[in-house]
Amino acid sequence: xxxxxxxxxxxxxxxxxxxxxxxxxxxxxxxxxxxxxxxxxxxxxxxxxxxxxxxxxxxxxxxxxxxxxxxxxxxxxxxxxxxxxxxxxxxxxxxxxxxxxxxxxxxxxxxxxxx
Amino acid sequence: xxxxxxxxxxxxxxxxxxxxxxxxxxxxxxxxxxxxxxxxxxxxxxxxxxxxxxxxxxxxxxxxxxxxxxxxxxxxxxxxxxxxxxxxxxxxxxxxxxxxxxxxxxxxxxx
Numbered sequence: 001x002x003x004x005x006x007x008x009x010x011x012x013x014x015x016x017x018x019x020x021x022x023x024x025x026x027x028x029x030x031x032x033x034x035x036x037x038x039x040x041x042x043x044x045x046x047x048x049x050x051x052x053x054x055x056x057x058x059x060x061x062x063x064x065x066x067x068x069x070x071x072x073x074x075x076x077x078x079x080x081x082x083x084x085x086x087x088x089x090x091x092x093x094x095x096x097x098x099x100x101x102x103x104x105x106x107x108x109x110x111x112x113x114x115x
Numbered sequence: 116x117x118x119x120x121x122x123x124x125x126x127x128x129x130x131x132x133x134x135x136x137x138x139x140x141x142x143x144x145x146x147x148x149x150x151x152x153x154x155x156x157x158x159x160x161x162x163x164x165x166x167x168x169x170x171x172x173x174x175x176x177x178x179x180x181x182x183x184x185x186x187x188x189x190x191x192x193x194x195x196x197x198x199x200x201x202x203x204x205x206x207x208x209x210x211x212x213x214x215x216x217x218x219x220x221x222x223x224x225x226x
Contacts (some may be wrong), residue, residue, distance in 0.1 A: 004158075033213065033214070035214075035216075040218075041218055041219070042204050042206075042216030042217050042218050042219050043159065043204075043214075043216045044216070045213050045214065045215060048213050056213045058213070090158050090159070092214075103149055103161050103164055104149070104161075104206075104214055105161065106151075106158035106159045106160070107158050108156075108157055108158045109157075109158050
């Protein structure tokens with residue numbers, strides 16, 4: 001069975017550009033969350049989607065947006081990139097919304113470098 | 116503000132010894148916690164979880180202890196092996212399925 005898959009694995013962008021990161025959750029999982037992990041720190045929660053609806057948002061600027069598709073895959077979009085957006089972007093999928101305490105399975109991440 | 120944090124940023128242990136990694140949290144409403152292991156260049160990998168109605172849970176070579184009175188979690192790894200070298204995070208579940216992570220503890224196993 002495939003785990004959480006993210007694409008691309010690495011990406012280099014210039015300041016001011018826009019980026020789209022993609023995530024496919026584990027088959028059967030309806031919840032997708034996005035995290036930003038800056039080097040040397042723990043992952044920071046950005047968004048959670050469940051059944052195509054946003055269910056949570058972390059403390060990130062409006063330049064960050066996301067959506068979830070009918071097949072439960074998801075995209076994270078970042079506009080007007082800043083150098084500080086350079087990080088590992090992680091996608092996690094889980095089966096429940098939070099009614100149950102369910103573990104989150106992480107993908108390998110997309111390494112974004114902004115130059 | 117509320118946070119999840121770790122007491123020690125680095126830990127070195129001899130192969131075969133037991134390791135203990137600690138974590139403090141401050142959100143008393145959190146009801147579910149997970150320990151993750153992250154190796155270089157990879158995403159976090161689930162190790163073990165615990166619900167707030169438990170104070171101890173054991174897995175294969177790992178044990179998690181939860182002390183709600185002092186808002187403290189620990190991860191114990193028995194007979195630590197070189198493959199256990201990684202950064203370990205505790206994560207606290209808040210509303211929905213949103214996890215909040217601490218900074219992490221880097222575990223180095225000395226052969």
